[in-house]
Amino acid sequence: MEDDPLADLADLIMNVGRLVRARAPEGPGTVSLTETERQVMRVVDLHPGAAPSAIASRTRLQRTNVSATLRSLEDKGMISRRSTTGRGIAVHPTRLAQSNLQLLRRAWSRELGGILGDDLDAVRDCNALLARLEQRLTDEN
Template sequence: MAMPRDDADAVLADLADLILNVGRLVRSRTPEESPRVVPLNETERQVMRVVDLYPGAAPSEIARRTRLQRTNVSTALRALEGKGMISRAAAAGRGVAVHPTELAASNLRVLREGWARELAGVLGDDLDAVRQCTELLGRLEQRLTADEQA
């Protein structure tokens, strides 16, 4: 039996609200003060995530995937290059390919270790539930990204 639309809307809105808030809470507990972590602003974090997931992406692809204006991506790429987080290389034609550096990989490892410690302290050993949640959020991200590209 289908859930009434008002109930479904409320459940979906509650999920979106929780996703946003949990992300904010995890970020607030991120070990960014560590000397092993390169501090990034929000735009740089978004750009870096795409560079990590799609090494060799062109700046235009990064802008499309982050839904940021091309000028903001260019500014973030200059800042990330200055921080040693990315390298740019000529690609086919007049294109540019953006790659994460070893410093970026190290930075991400430190952050992921911190996130894992933080969530382990809160969630304990319920890894089956974590895997189910991760799978659901992964599908949600894929579908939202696919909708953006359509």
């Protein structure tokens, strides 16, 4: 196989994400989400009050899929939808969504802390790189 560090990075990102998700806590106090629901919740958590069309744009999902996912998330108690001026809708995370995310973040931190130890400078550098990559991929239309 040829040396391609960018392809290797993409492959590692996807695999590490899968491995972290596989270790997510389940059971009482957690709300299980599908991959599409996770994508939508990430946007809602980062951009509370976003319109469904903005969520579709940021996730690169079809508007109809976002609408169905929002209904599912609303049924699970993870989001609320509020009317804005005109015919607009603003999507917000609920307290349940916020507590679910806190629970997941604590579990992720414990899990990765046990593996990476205290090399937080390297973690921050990696976070900055991945955040920049996410932002540029999200901004591309």
